[in-house]
Amino acid sequence: MDTPMPAPPAAAMFLQLALLGLFWGVFALRLLRLIAVPLLSDTHPAADAAHAGMAGGMVYLLFPGAPSEGHRPLAVVFGAVALGFAVALVLRARDRTDFRVHDVVLLVGMAAMTLMLAADTGFGPLPALVTAVCLAATAWPLLRPVLDPPGPGRHRRGPGFAGPPLARPQRRLLITAPQVGSVAMTLGMTWMLLAS
Numbered sequence: 001m002d003t004p005m006p007a008p009p010a011a012a013m014f015l016q017l018a019l020l021g022l023f024w025g026v027f028a029l030r031l032l033r034l035i036a037v038p039l040l041s042d043t044h045p046a047a048d049a050a051h052a053g054m055a056g057g058m059v060y061l062l063f064p065g066a067p068s069e070g071h072r073p074l075a076v077v078f079g080a081v082a083l084g085f086a087v088a089l090v091l092r093a094r095d096r097t098d099f100r101v102h103d104v105v106l107l108v109g110m111a112a113m114t115l116m117l118a119a120d121t122g123f124g125p126l127p128a129l130v131t132a133v134c135l136a137a138t139a140w141p142l143l144r145p146v147l148d149p150p151g152p153g154r155h156r157r158g159p160g161f162a163g164p165p166l167a168r169p170q171r172r173l174l175i176t177a178p179q180v181g182s183v184a185m186t187l188g189m190t191w192m193l194l195a196s
Contacts, residue, residue, distance in 0.1 A: 016062060016064075019058070019062055019188050019192075020059060020062050020063065022181070022184055022185060022188055023055045023056075023058040023059045023062065023185060023188070024055070024059055025181055026051065026052075026055040026178070026181040026182060026184070026185045027052050027055035027056050027059065029173075029177050029178040029181050030048045030049070030051045030052035030055060030178055030181075030182075031052050032173070032174065032178075033048045033174055033178055034048050034049065034052070036174050039170070039174065040174060040175070044102070047102055047103075047106060048178075050081065050085075050106045050109070050110065051106075051109075051178070051182050051185075053078075053081070054078075054109050054110070054113055054185065054189075055185055057074055057078060057113050057117065058113075058185065058188070058189065060074065061116060061117065071117045071118065071119075072117070072118060074113075074117045075113075075114050075117035075118035078110050078111075078113040078114040078117060079110070079111075079114040079118075081110045082107055082110035082111045082113075082114055085103055085106050085107040085110060086107055088103060089103055089104065089107065101141045102141065102142075104138070104141075105138040105141055105142060105186075108131070108134045108135055108137075108138050109135065109138065109186065109189070111131060111134075112131050112132075112134075112135045112189055112193060113189075115127060115128060115131050115193070116189070116192065116193065116196070119196060128193045128194075128196055129193075129194070131193055132190045132193035132194045135186055135189055135190045135193065136186075136187070136190045138186055139183050139186045139187055139190075142179060142182050142183045142186060143179070143180075143183045145179060146176055146179050146180055146183075
């Protein structure tokens with residue numbers, strides 16, 4: 001007769017629910033940015049889709065009862081996307097064109113997703129630690145645009161943008177909240193890697 005698994009402690013359940021809520025929120029905010037492209041001057045649909053994909057992957061990874069058979073196929077998908085970002089970075093470096101630190105952030109995030117989803121393949125603690133450190137380091141480039149004062153730069157409306165001006169609530173919803181959510185998601189992923 002199988003003995004039932006003991007119920008997880010209340011703190012662990014609360015943390016899991018908090019992380020699930022965070023990842024769902026980031027997923028929704030990034031999808032909203034993809035829908036609102038005409039309103040934004042700072043759109044990078046590939047970056048928003050990548051963040052939404054990572055958030056969705058984290059929801060799947062944490063959701064109670066989600067089948068673990070999906071982990072390896074998802075790890076392959078995230079690994080392929082990470083490889084795509086790596087190739088794009090190499091090509092841009094070779095051609096000396098438009099280097100974006102955010103592409104490095106996305107590459108590290110995709111690599112972390114690959115590692116977490118393929119955790120049962122026995123990578124060991126060292127790759128998890130290295131990935132967690134790199135992931136934690138990517139939080140600053142994600143947070144910096146939120147801390148910058150308004151002006152000409154990423155997440156600011158440039159002079160060539162002809163769209164309607166964003167009201168403060170729209171700006172918070174479409175620019176600030178997704179960015180802060182991505183920082184929180186990155187730190188949550190870092191914690192999960194270190195705790196594994």
